[in-house]
Amino acid sequence: MPNAEKSRYGVVAFVGRPNAGKSTLLNRILGQKVSIVSPKPQTTRNRIIGILNDPRGQIAILDTPGIHKPLHKLNVRMMDHVRSSVSEADVVALLVDVTEEFGHGDQYALDLVKEAKGKRIAVLNKIDLLRKNKLLPLIQRYSDTGLFDEIVPLSASTGDGVDELLNVLFKMIEPGEPMYSREDFTTQPERFFAAELVREKVLQHTGDELPYTTAVAVERWEEEEEKNLIKIYATIVVERESQKPIVIGKRGDMIKRIGTETRLELESILGAKVFLDLHVAVHERWREDERFLGELEWPLR
Ligand SMILES: Nc1nc2c(ncn2[C@@H]2O[C@H](COP(=O)(O)OP(=O)(O)OP(=O)(O)O)[C@@H](O)[C@H]2O)c(=O)[nH]1
Numbered sequence: 001m002p003n004a005e006k007s008r009y010g011v012v013a014f015v016g017r018p019n020a021g022k023s024t025l026l027n028r029i030l031g032q033k034v035s036i037v038s039p040k041p042q043t044t045r046n047r048i049i050g051i052l053n054d055p056r057g058q059i060a061i062l063d064t065p066g067i068h069k070p071l072h073k074l075n076v077r078m079m080d081h082v083r084s085s086v087s088e089a090d091v092v093a094l095l096v097d098v099t100e101e102f103g104h105g106d107q108y109a110l111d112l113v114k115e116a117k118g119k120r121i122a123v124l125n126k127i128d129l130l131r132k133n134k135l136l137p138l139i140q141r142y143s144d145t146g147l148f149d150e151i152v153p154l155s156a157s158t159g160d161g162v163d164e165l166l167n168v169l170f171k172m173i174e175p176g177e178p179m180y181s182r183e184d185f186t187t188q189p190e191r192f193f194a195a196e197l198v199r200e201k202v203l204q205h206t207g208d209e210l211p212y213t214t215a216v217a218v219e220r221w222e223e224e225e226e227k228n229l230i231k232i233y234a235t236i237v238v239e240r241e242s243q244k245p246i247v248i249g250k251r252g253d254m255i256k257r258i259g260t261e262t263r264l265e266l267e268s269i270l271g272a273k274v275f276l277d278l279h280v281a282v283h284e285r286w287r288e289d290e291r292f293l294g295e296l297e298w299p300l301r
């Protein structure tokens, strides 16, 4: 068989500034939600592995937190996920939001992908929001850095250009055996994803007060197989007493909304009835508490 038809395998890391659309692109490529999305920066806090199975082979896609200067231990861990992903990947894809002016943050991101030993692609995302004549100078700018083997403009939201990206990626990776089962599309446990979904609803429905200061921990997970029922007990952690009423809402309407939306989405993903019990707790300075941060991450290890 000629080489070109051999099944390929590779690891591709999606990196970029917060809000660039890394998680949206991963979900679009997989045709399935594996990583939460919100209009607020720093939505993704861990490394989420998505597995693309395709007749051409398998790609493990690493979705990572947005590149930023870390001010808390939480953020140091987030940036560790970015760096380790950059160094492990066969291809690093730097996602850029084309609607944002080029700034210090973008230079910081370029400096970081410079460290990659593998190949590099610049993915210019959100072209659905940009007039065509604005795109060319941006392509030129990223081409002039001399860092990238390819530059691919696309829209993760509409899917425009995504097939082209996949063509490029499958050409860049080498022939090789798949690392993961061909049936899998992610490595994260359901328990972790359930906590993430709750956090996504908090990010989507509350204002700017909460995004950075909320964590969600699943305390208990009980399956009653004969009833096809999963009982999930989770805690929404905030930093200050004054943030509790924001999550709970007037007469509990906010937490009810968060709970209902999460439950409906989980039921359709898990194919089971879900009972979801949500509590709110205060943990001051949780972003500095290494033990707590480790507990939040343990399901991923
Ligand atoms: N119009 C448009 N919006 C997009 C596109 N891709 C992502 N978005 C939006 O941009 C916002 C951020 O998307 P995310 O996928 O959460 O971005 P991210 O890079 O994963 O962000 P962090 O996890 O915070 O680093 C969301 O509101 C998305 O709906 C796109 O191609 N077009």
Ligand SMILES: [Mg+2]
Residues within 6 Å of the ligand: 022, 023, 024, 035, 036, 037, 043, 044, 064, 065, 066
């Ligand atoms: Mg993300």
